[in-house]
Amino acid sequence: MRYIVIGAGAVGGTIGARLHQGGHDVLLIARGPHYEALKHEGLRLTTPDSDETLRVPVADGPVPTRDDDVLILATKSQDTIAALAPWPSDLPVVCAQNGVANERMTLRRFERVYGMCVWLPAQIPHPGAIAASGHPYSGMLHVGRYPQGVDDLGEQIVTDLGKHGLLARSSPDVMRWKYGKLLSNLGNAVEALVGQAPERTEVVRLARAEARNVLESARIPYATPEDEAEVRGHNVDIRPIEGMERTGGSSWQSLARGSGSIETDYLNGEIVLIGREHGVPAPVNEVLRREANRVAREKLPPGSMSAQSLLALIGGHPTI
Template structure:
């Protein structure tokens, strides 16, 4: 079985590297300077206690596929459709992405779709280099068939992922875990907008509380922080890597790269969508979604928006909604 990692960035690159180290056949799909570095030098995987160059094959676009290929999609959610468009719909797809919308989008075209809930702190400090900060394991990955269940392939994927440097588990209700992860990811936009200031904790909690009301009204189950803590334990503690400064989360990194896009529509925007469908106001998540998109489009750096301005906009939105 060959794993084709579409979007071999921080998360995808780490997953691909660990699969390769575990003896699996892997192909990394990347683009731009990152692809050029992977093709020329291989993937350099740096952790708190290791620094290794792995000669993993890389490509910058579709390649001839085989019947035993498995696609691991690790792009941002806004790139899902474009990233999968060139690939055969006969292949199974594992959505190793934040948010809960990707699996349903992919299922429109691909029959075999698997959800993956990813806990994996990593970043790209330079093209071709992945800094994986999780310790003692680089990441914990929950895998299950979408919309629910497990099968022979999902069990094989879990086995392969667990051979080197990752903890993998099989869950028939994987989307419940992904909704739990979504609640935590609602803080991504806030972190990207205002940075690590005291107001961040309160703003993140307000976004989460609002979302929990929405999920409850929609009848959607999500794992609790207690469940997450029990399963995660200290398997993926974040540990500093010498010589590499730890940046913010995935949305922070999008702004830092000046990519022009951000995932907010599929994180905070998911709560806004559900709120509109079920008649629940969502001023906190709506403002975070809207402002994150604006800042990304204007290519402003992370932390460029005063917390007071974000809070004022939320108050304005709340007041407008109550009239």
């Protein structure tokens, strides 16, 4: 079986590198300077206790496929449709992404779709390099068939992922875990907008409380922080990597790169969408969705908004 990792950034690149180290056939799909560095210099994977350069095959676009290929999609949610468009729809797809909309989008074209809830702290310090700070495992991955259940292929994927440096679990209720991760990701926009300002904790609290109200009103189950802590334990503790300073999360990194887009429509915006479908207002998450998109569109740097300005926009909404 060959794993084709579409979007070999921090998360996708780490998953691909660990599968490669486990002896599996892997092809990374990347673009731009990151692709050039991977092609000519290899993938440098740095962890709290190792520093290796791996010669993992890489391409900058679609390649001829095989019957035993598995696509691992690790792009941002706003890029899902475009990223999958060139690939044959008879291949299985694993959505290794934040948010809960990707699996349903993918199922429109692909029959075999698997959700993956990703807990994997990593970043790209420069093209061709990935710093994965999880210890003793680089990440914990819940995998299950979408919309629910497990099957033989899913079990094989879990086995392969767990051979080197990753902890993987078969999860028939994988979307419950992904909704739990969605709640934790609601703070991504806050960090991207105001950086590490102390007031950010109150905004995050409001956004998550509002989201829980929306999910419960819609009767959507989600894993709680207590569920996550019990399963994760100390398997993916964040440890410092010598010579590297940890930056912000994925939304922060999108603004830092000046990409012009951000994933917030599929994080805070997902809560807004569910709320609208069920008649439950979600004004805090709507402010975060709108402002994060504005800042991304204007290509402003992360932390360019004051916490006071953000709180003023949210002000007037009842405290939850």
